[in-house]
Amino acid sequence: MHAPRTGDRVFITGASSGIGAALAREYAARDASLGLLGRRRDALEALAASLPDSKRHRIYVVDVLDRPALQAAAHDFIAANGGADIVIASAGISHGTLTERAADLSVFDAVFATNVNATVATFAPFIDAMRAQSNPCRLVGIGSVAGIRGMRGAGAYCASKAAVHSYCESLRVELRNTNIRVVTIAPGYIATPMTSKNRFPMPFLMPAERFAAQAVDVIARGAGYRVLPWQMGLVAKLLRLLPNVVFDFAFSRAPTKQRKGDA
Template structure:
């Protein structure tokens, strides 16, 4: 995927202060893109921008905000569009994960928080860009970061698995809506990627991939306009096999699987 002649690719990324979002920012910056970087931690955003703009200070725009603040997110989107004359790629990368149990009443706010961040904020990220994208030309992408966790539910991860399954279905619906306008909706489903989020896991993580390598593969898939891509590919094969298993077999195989630790209330 390349920009129109004479201008860099314009890319807006949420969750950019760490993990997958930061890795994607580095990958696009290496390709000469102009970035809009959203994250809650202002200092981390400034450190990332300093790393990315050593040759061209001030090239990227930083938005220190919480994606749950939809009005602030919309203001950031319009500021980026106005500053750069349009938009090419929007990546909804902000996400959280907590171990949850339905029978524990104190976990209900965690369910709500995970859905608000992983699902509703994805919608709020895309919404203010769609009008500009429809008016634009060339390759335009709306990118949802899902997860292989959205393929089947796992013990103790009901909130995260269900939220990512919702992201996958939402992106599929949006893809049908955007196709007539030449806008590609891309779902990237990471497996286990080495980020601060996964470093909290206390169980084996097959095919664990460095964030930088993941980002390089994701950028290529986004550029190609792939509708759905699991990275790494080995997890894609595993996910397809899990989806094909009869429920009785799946239940037996994962009855004693380790589960993500619940968040301990302060």
């Protein structure tokens, strides 16, 4: 197993809370220098202050939809640290959607912009700098088990995460003969503020800290694709194998994800 090197330079979007913040704490515990990007200054400052050697970490109060600001943050991190070793596109949003509801069309736009387009925009400014380095580097996309099959009432989220999986696979092939490995991590149910809104059972719910510890090891190995926790990996394989007629019958009455604005 390849352990993360001490002194890794790690840039994380969506670092204000949830998976992004958990990954930041895990990497800081392993002596990494971090770039923490998110929309909430108070949350980023509190996170940075709680980390070992807090002054070595940089915070960027940026919305990932603001491409010029995202690019400027990437360039600042590269300049301040002499490069970047790991970039994790962790920013994401989730809302239930129903296609027949006109109000949900803008929600589809927002989910795809944040979950898919911002992943591309996060990676883009780092690739040339990483190629110029001699050390192994990682670009990490955060997908989801929800991207494996389309779930009732979650069309935007499921489709966006399926797009993240396919995009990262394309990028992985493009960068195969370089020093950059593209890693796709598909979380199952992780205990975060995002999943706390779910109003249905969440099998194999995993604490964010345990997820982060396992994810950092997966990233260090440069695995192309991994579902965490492993139990959800088995569920994912079964979902892929289900014939459509069986899948449709089994999930047509499943509970739906909460829509934006629903109580």
